[in-house]
Amino acid sequence: MTYNPGRAATVFLFSVQPLGVHVTLYTEDNNFYDYYKRQLAYVILPDGSCLNKLLIREGYAKPEAEYYCKMLLEYERINFATQQARQGLYALAPLF
Template sequence: MFIKRCTFQIYQQYIESQYFKQSNLMQFTAYAPQIIKTHQHITKIVDGDGFFVCDMFGNNKTEIRLLGIDAPEIKKCRKLLQDEREAHLPGQLLMELGRISMQYLASIAPIDTIVSLLIEKQNSVDLYGRTLAYAIRPDGSCLNELMINAGYAKAFGKYFCHVLPEYQRLNMIAMQEKRGHYSRVNSF
C-alpha cells in the first residue's frame, strides 16, 4: 500500500510538472482544493466556452464549461436575450461572435486534443450539470486563459473562481489592445 501511495504521489508530481508548468496563472494562484482529471480527449466543441470530453478508455463522457470565462451564445436562448440587454448589441451579431469564439476554441483545441482538467472542489458543477473546469493542454497552456487573452471570451464571475481577478486583468488588456471580438465591439 505504501509503495502504491508513493508511486501515485510521484505520478501526481510528474503530471503537475508536465501539464501545469507553463500555465503560470494556474500554477501560482489556484489555491483552492482541486480535483485533477488527466488524459481527457475533447470529443465535441459545443460553443466558445464549452465542450465534451471522454476519458482515455472512452467510458465517461462529460460536458465541460470553462470556469471563469464567458463567450457569446451561438443560438437563441434566455442568456442571449440577457446579453443583448447588457451589451446593447443585436442578438444576430452576438451569435456571429459566438460562432467565431467557437471556431477559435476549435482551432486551439481541436477534436481529439488531450487535456487535463483542473476542477475547484467548491465550484465543480453549474446549474445545468456541466463540470466547471480549467482545461490545460499538454504544452501547459490553459484554454480559459487563451480564450480571454485572445479576446474571444470575457472574464465571468457568475461562478466564483480563484483566478477571476487575473482573468479580469487579461480581459482589460484584450479590450485595450482590441484583440478578437474587441476589434469589432467594445463589449459583448
Template sequence: MMQNNANEMTIQNNLLKVTRFVDGDGIILKDIITKKEIEVRFLGIDAPEMSYCNKIKKDEKELHLPAALLIKLGYLSLNFLKDQISLGEICTLVQEKNNLVDKYGRQLGYLILSDGRVLNEIMIKEGYAKPYNEVFCENLPIYQALNLQAKNSLKGLYSLVNIF
C-alpha cells in the same frame, strides 16, 4: 498564468479526450478509462451565445447590441476555440473543489492543453471570451486584467465591438 498546483483546493483529471465542441466556453470530453462523456463549461469565462435564447435576449438588452451580431460573435469565439484544441486531443481538467458543477449540471473547470497552456486563459487573453463573475472563480482577478489588456489592444472580438 494559472498555477497548476496540486493542492486540497483542486481536483485534476489527466485522461480526457476532446469529443465535441459546444460553444466558445464549453466542450464535451470523454474519460479515456471509463469512456464516460462529460460536458465542461470553462470556469471563469463567458463567450457570446450562438443561438437565440433567454441569455441572448438578456445580453441584447444589457449590451445594446443586436442578437444577430452577438450570435456572429459567438461563432467567431467557437472558431477560435477550435483553432486552439482539436477533436481527439488529450487534455487535463482542473476543477476547484467548491465549484465542481454549474446550475445546469455541467462540470466547471480549467482546461489544460497538452503544451501546459490554460484554454480558459487563452480565450480571455486573445479577446474571444470575457471574465464571468456569476460563479466564484479563483482566477477571476487575473482574467479581469487579461480582459482589459485584450480590450485595450482590440484583440479578438474587441476588434469588432467594444463590449460583448
C-alpha cells in the same frame, strides 16, 4: 455574409485544440457547475498552457465574477487588457 462571433470563437478554439486531443481538467472545490449545469473547469492543453486564459487573452471569452475561481483576478486583468486592445470579439463591441 454577416460575421458570426460564436462561429469565430469555435474556429479559433479548434485551431488551438483540435477534436480528439486529450486535455486535463481541474475544478474548483466549491464551483463545479454553473447555473445551466455546465461543468466549470480549468482546461490544460497538452503543452501545459491554460485554454481558459488563452480564450480570454484572444477575446473569445471573458471571466464571470458570479462563479469564483482562484484565477479570477488574473483573468480580469487579462480581460481588461484584451478589451483595451480590442482583440477578438471586443473588435466588434466594447462589451459582450
